[in-house]
Amino acid sequence: MVIDQKLQKAEEAIKKTTQNINPRYRLGYHIMGEGNWINDPNGLVQYKGEYHVFYQHHPYDENWGPMHWGHVKSKDLVNWEYAPIALAPGDEYDRDGCFSGSAVNNNGELTLIYTGHNYINQEEDTFYQTQNIAVSTDGVVFEKVGQNPVIAHPPEDSAHHFRDPKVWKHNNQWYMVVGNSTKDQTGRVILYKSQDLRKWEYVGVLAQSDGTLGYMWECPDFFELGEKHILLISPQGIESKGDDYNNLFQTGYFVGEYDYEKNEYEKGEFLELDHGHDFYAAQTLVDEKGRRIVIGWMDMWESEMPTKQDGWCGALTIPRELTLGKNNAVSMNPIDEIVELREAKSVELENKSISDYHLAKENSSLLEIKAEFDLTDCKAESVGLTIKGVEEEEVVITYHIRDEKLSLDCSKMGKKEDGVRTTELVNDGKLTLRIFLDRSSIELFANDGMKTMTSRIYPNEERLGLMCFANKGEVNVKEFTYWKL
Numbered sequence: 001m002v003i004d005q006k007l008q009k010a011e012e013a014i015k016k017t018t019q020n021i022n023p024r025y026r027l028g029y030h031i032m033g034e035g036n037w038i039n040d041p042n043g044l045v046q047y048k049g050e051y052h053v054f055y056q057h058h059p060y061d062e063n064w065g066p067m068h069w070g071h072v073k074s075k076d077l078v079n080w081e082y083a084p085i086a087l088a089p090g091d092e093y094d095r096d097g098c099f100s101g102s103a104v105n106n107n108g109e110l111t112l113i114y115t116g117h118n119y120i121n122q123e124e125d126t127f128y129q130t131q132n133i134a135v136s137t138d139g140v141v142f143e144k145v146g147q148n149p150v151i152a153h154p155p156e157d158s159a160h161h162f163r164d165p166k167v168w169k170h171n172n173q174w175y176m177v178v179g180n181s182t183k184d185q186t187g188r189v190i191l192y193k194s195q196d197l198r199k200w201e202y203v204g205v206l207a208q209s210d211g212t213l214g215y216m217w218e219c220p221d222f223f224e225l226g227e228k229h230i231l232l233i234s235p236q237g238i239e240s241k242g243d244d245y246n247n248l249f250q251t252g253y254f255v256g257e258y259d260y261e262k263n264e265y266e267k268g269e270f271l272e273l274d275h276g277h278d279f280y281a282a283q284t285l286v287d288e289k290g291r292r293i294v295i296g297w298m299d300m301w302e303s304e305m306p307t308k309q310d311g312w313c314g315a316l317t318i319p320r321e322l323t324l325g326k327n328n329a330v331s332m333n334p335i336d337e338i339v340e341l342r343e344a345k346s347v348e349l350e351n352k353s354i355s356d357y358h359l360a361k362e363n364s365s366l367l368e369i370k371a372e373f374d375l376t377d378c379k380a381e382s383v384g385l386t387i388k389g390v391e392e393e394e395v396v397i398t399y400h401i402r403d404e405k406l407s408l409d410c411s412k413m414g415k416k417e418d419g420v421r422t423t424e425l426v427n428d429g430k431l432t433l434r435i436f437l438d439r440s441s442i443e444l445f446a447n448d449g450m451k452t453m454t455s456r457i458y459p460n461e462e463r464l465g466l467m468c469f470a471n472k473g474e475v476n477v478k479e480f481t482y483w484k485l
């Protein structure tokens with residue numbers, strides 16, 4: 001076997017950086033790079049009994065740069081181990097980056113489908129993008145195929161944005177959706193099909209912005225959930241509107257019906273998938289248990305990323321299972337296996353009324369918290385939970401009962417500017433919160449995953465405790481339990 005020099009160099013670079021990492025914000029149970037920069041999750045797949053997750057990676061620097069594919073794998077979606085870097089850029093069709101893409105098991109051959117990024121003029125940010133393939137039979141060492149690029153150009157009516165292929169099989173036919181933009185800068189997703197993953201035929205546009213949904217749709221994914229077809233996209237260029245679209249870019253979805261014969265997709269409105277500050281470029285896989293599992297990049301382009309000073313940057317969310325709820329909205333909940341992380345359990349409150357607040361002293365950084373509030377006949381204006389740091393530091397989760405709105409306030413824990421996110425959350429007489437805290441992240445699942453909020457937080461000090469509260473009235477707390485992780 002020929003040893004790939006580019007991969008070897010990248011591997012040496014990343015091993016070297018791991019010696020100089022400041023651990024203060026390193027996460028305890030999330031996927032991160034060994035050091036330096038990572039962004040989007042790529043190539044989610046279950047192969048020969050293991051889950052594989054790849055990610056956009058710059059092994060030479062804590063800032064984004066020529067993209068490689070980093071690689072981790074796991075037997076249980078909870079404990080991850082690093083595998084060698086899978087892809088390095090530098091061939092004539094991916095000279096300046098191996099951008100995002102997906103993975104499929106093609107009769108035992110693990111196949112990565114990714115975008116080759118090629119600058120025409122880097123200063124002016126002019127470029128062209130191609131779709132390419134790399135294969136492996138052991139799930140560890142990948143070889144780019146001789147037929148690359150397998151798609152050299154986007155269709156005639158397209159702008160130069162042409163990236164993030166997601167491939168799946170339907171009725172013995174391979175399909176690929178690609179993120180794209182029209183010549184006049186309208187975001188869209190285009191569709192290809194193939195018999196052998198090498199020769200691709202352009203089918204047409206699968207969905208396109210009506211003019212309000214941005215200039216480019218990144219990282220598409222298209223799959224069945226329940227009886228419906230979900231198109232997941234990460235659009236760039238949507239204007240913020242009230243509580244919605246307040247991050248630089250969003251990740252969201254449409255629910256609809258798809259006709260493969262006619263390539264007709266009838267869809268509802270675009271909905272954001274997560275309502276925190278840091279959730280982007282999410283991708284899914286369907287596993288052998290038939291679950292549709294999603295993982296997102298737990299950061300946002302151009303946001304403050306203080307871990308760059310620590311020699312690393314970027315992380316992925318915990319894996320979450322998607323389900324289609326009543327009224328055709330997608331719910332996200334942590335995969336069942338996540339309970340394997342649980343260590344010591346503390347039951348703080350059980351069926352107790354509180355007015356004002358109740359403090360649980362707990363200084364661990366890695367926690368799962370569950371709280372349930374009974375809202376029937378509750379006269380309080382709002383209820384919630386605070387994660388308290390020393391001094392002024394805190395993260396506050398508040399449910400405004402009358403408005404049926406949930407908010408996450410991180411302004412006193414590393415998000416001074418623009419620290420609050422709010423979303424509507426209807427209740428059936430109760431509020432349940434399930435929270436996953438790590439050293440620099442919070443993931444909140446409300447009312448059984450009907451709404452989720454994901455944000456990075458950057459505490460200066462250790463934690464003091466968790467506080468359960470009711471404002472201007474009493475609330476019955478059915479449950480307030482937490483586990484060290």
Ligand code: FRU
Nearest residue numbers: 040056067099100163218281
């Ligand atoms: C999304 C994205 C993708 C691209 C990749 C580059 O965050 O911009 O469209 O393939 O990141 O790293």
